[in-house]
Amino acid sequence: MTEKQPLQELLDLLESSRRIRAFTGAGISTLSGIPDFRGDNGVFSKTFKGYDAEEIHEIGLFRKHPEIFYEYAKDFTYNLSAREPNLVHYTLAQMQQQNRLGTIYTQNIDNLHQRAGSLDVREFHGSMVSHHCLECETRFCYAEIVPVVRSGQVPHCRKCGGLIKPDIVFFGESPDSELLESAFADLERTDLLLVLGSSLTVPPAANLPMATYYGGGKIVIVNRQPTGLDRHAHLKFDDLQEVFSAVAEWLKRQA
Numbered sequence: 226m227t228e229k230q231p232l233q234e235l236l237d238l239l240e241s242s243r244r245i246r247a248f249t250g251a252g253i254s255t256l257s258g259i260p261d262f263r264g265d266n267g268v269f270s271k272t273f274k275g276y277d278a279e280e281i282h283e284i285g286l287f288r289k290h291p292e293i294f295y296e297y298a299k300d301f302t303y304n305l306s307a308r309e310p311n312l313v314h315y316t317l318a319q320m321q322q323q324n325r326l327g328t329i330y331t332q333n334i335d336n337l338h339q340r341a342g343s344l345d346v347r348e349f350h351g352s353m354v355s356h357h358c359l360e361c362e363t364r365f366c367y368a369e370i371v372p373v374v375r376s377g378q379v380p381h382c383r384k385c386g387g388l389i390k391p392d393i394v395f396f397g398e399s400p401d402s403e404l405l406e407s408a409f410a411d412l413e414r415t416d417l418l419l420v421l422g423s424s425l426t427v428p429p430a431a432n433l434p435m436a437t438y439y440g441g442g443k444i445v446i447v448n449r450q451p452t453g454l455d456r457h458a459h460l461k462f463d464d465l466q467e468v469f470s471a472v473a474e475w476l477k478r479q480a
């Protein structure tokens with residue numbers, strides 16, 4: 226048996242698979258300068274005022290001391306306009322526009338898939354794009370909140386004075402169970418799942434790619450670190466830039 230180059234095998238799979246989906250994590254945004262949560266320079270490897278990133282994203286601490294989250298997030302999640310989508314975001318968006326890729330499921334909250342032109346994106350951990358008042362549920366958009374947080378203030382509701390929270394899922398909050406169910410059903414019927422830049426460590430979203438495996442589809446993983454599903458992966462690559470340069474070239478040839 227002649228051994229096919231893994232990259233060529235991936236391109237052949239992209240060509241021959243009928244239902245392709247993508248599952249993305251923080252690793253794809255590191256190419257845009259956004260720190261990965263668990264990579265070598267990940268935000269979880271540092272502490273802020275004695276709290277680690279996981280504690281800062283706990284709903285209990287947020288309700289008691291929202292100033293810690295907002296001060297921490299000021300230069301990170303409230304500075305997203307300084308980050309641009311990268312080759313991975315743009316290539317996935319182009320694949321969607323050419324009907325080669327269905328839904329993108331993401332653990333990211335940075336809106337970069339949408340800014341790259343993707344319309345079909347489902348966000349497991351919510352989004353920074355919208356906010357709401359914890360008291361009266363009034364909704365606020367990112368642009369309204371950014372100047373407040375950037376000036377070092379904790380945003381409060383203009384109607385009732387209640388605390389405003391971004392619509393991201395904090396630790397201690399339940400993820401959207403309807404989204405998880407529909408994602409599982411979709412991924413179970415997927416022929417080829419691209420798992421990109423996720424170490425697959427945060428459940429329950431991290432277990433979802435197994436749905437494709439159980440359903441008889443193939444999983445291709447591109448991630449620097451090992452993941453819990455490497456042994457179930459049909460192909461495993463380390464370097465997103467390298468893989469997506471090849472995919473982008475291939476897409477150009479198809480056009």
Ligand SMILES: [Zn+2]
Pocket residue numbers: 358359360361362363382383384385386387
């Ligand atoms: Zn309110």
